[in-house]
Amino acid sequence: MITNRCNLSCSYCVLENSSAQKKLELSLEEKKEMISHLYHKMKFRRLTLSGGEVSIIGKKPPRDFIELLNYIRQFRSDSPQENLEIEIYTNGIYINNEVVQAMSGVVDMVAMTIDSKSSNILNEIGRKYKGIEDYYSHIVHLSKNLTDNNIIFKLHSVISQKNHLTLPQEVKQIVENITNYNGKISCWKFFQYMSYDSPEKDNIHAISSDNFEMFTKKTRDILNGYNIKLHFKTNQEMNASLFNILSYGNAQYMRSSDTWSTSQRTKDLRTYNSMEELFANHDINEKLFREFHEIIR
Ligand code: SF4
Incomplete structure (x- = not known):
């Protein structure tokens, strides 16, 4: 990191960006x-x-x-x-x-996040930027530019209360929009929203393991046959794999008993x-x- x-200021983001941290x-x-x-x-x-x-x-x-x-x-x-x-x-x-x-020639793969194709949902999440009218179309256009330059393009989605019911209805169209634009999605990774021990954020975004499992099943069925590698990342996998090198040079990791705040x-x-x-x-x-x-x- x-x-x-x-x-951007996505409402599910854990970014620690106080000026004291930025100075480090x-x-x-x-x-x-x-x-x-x-x-x-x-x-x-x-x-x-x-x-x-x-x-x-x-x-x-x-x-x-x-x-x-x-x-x-x-x-x-x-x-x-x-x-x-x-x-x-x-x-x-x-x-x-x-x-x-x-x-x-330097970067093998670029991952960008699409949580929805609906501007309303993206605006609600905070994926909007004053210079860019339609964030979704911006990413679709970039997918072509990267694919043309032999850089593997990957999609990420954070699955939360905001999109776990709607995204399965959209995934097919997202793939088709990108493909029609001559972009190629190699892999799509879906992250279960992870708690950062912030009750306000959790109230808006957290979904149960059952809901994530239901989302996984539906999405897997819909994208079956598209030749895209799918990865559904549960909270357990997120915690077990976490090794973030932070912007000030030390690394953050979690033991099995840790939550975000005790990492x-x-x-x-x-x-x-x-x-x-x-x-x-x-x-x-x-x-x-x-x-x-x-x-x-
Ligand atoms: S989720 Fe990513 S894009 Fe959104 S505010 Fe956090 S760091 Fe920025």
């Missing part, structure tokens, strides 16, 4: 140092860059983000053992042609010389970590 800044954010040079450290010392071969909004770093976004992408190019390789795979999560607002060109923090990852050292100093469940994050070739 390279920054806590964002230009690593500078561009420190972000580069972190990536180099993760690659050389900790032997990372896959990174997901997210935020906040990943493209909003530095004074004139997306300039520093483009510089970061150019820096990452050195970790790309034809050899799978040496290559650093890069996935980006973005809300798409600043993703213009220049950014897509900078991503080309654990490591020190700045640049202070560990190997994953072994990290595991030795924290009660991270190594077996689960490997299950979710290790690359098996």
Whole structure:
């Protein structure tokens, strides 16, 4: 999570973006140092860059983000053992042609969130931006641009009270809109809204496991035969897989007994010389970590 800044304010977001937290954010040079450290010392071969909004770093976004992408190019390789795979999560607002060109050859996959095709629901959630009249169409257009540049396009949806009944009726049309626009969806990941221990947010968004299961069944049936990899991520999977490198350099993880507010923090990852050292100093469940994050070739 390279920054806590964002230009949207989705009502289900957990973003911790007080000015005190923003001040702790690593500078561009420190972000580069972190990536180099993760690659050389900790032997990372896959990174997901997210935020906040990943493209909003530095004074004139997306300039520093483009510089970061150019820096990452050195970790790309034809050899799978040496290559650093890069996935980006973005809300798409600043993703213009220049950014897509900078991503080309550096970024394997870009994920964008569509919770609904209805402007009313998107506006209600907070997925709206003053410069963009129709957020849904903006993402549909970007899907083509990314596909044309050989970047794998992935969809995300947060499943909450706002859309768990309506989204199954829309998924077919979303796929068709994107396909008609010559975009290609490789994978669609549906996240069960996760509680951040905020009763106000939970009242508006939380859905039961039964409702998520019903959503899963319906959506799976409707999208059957579309050649899209589907992933339905329950709260249990979210907690077990959580390993977020925060914008100030330490990582957040959860033990099985933790909720969001008791989640654990490591020190700045640049202070560990190997994953072994990290595991030795924290009660991270190594077996689960490997299950979710290790690359098996
Ligand atoms: S776009 Fe993402 S980071 Fe920004 S407010 Fe929405 S959920 Fe949060």
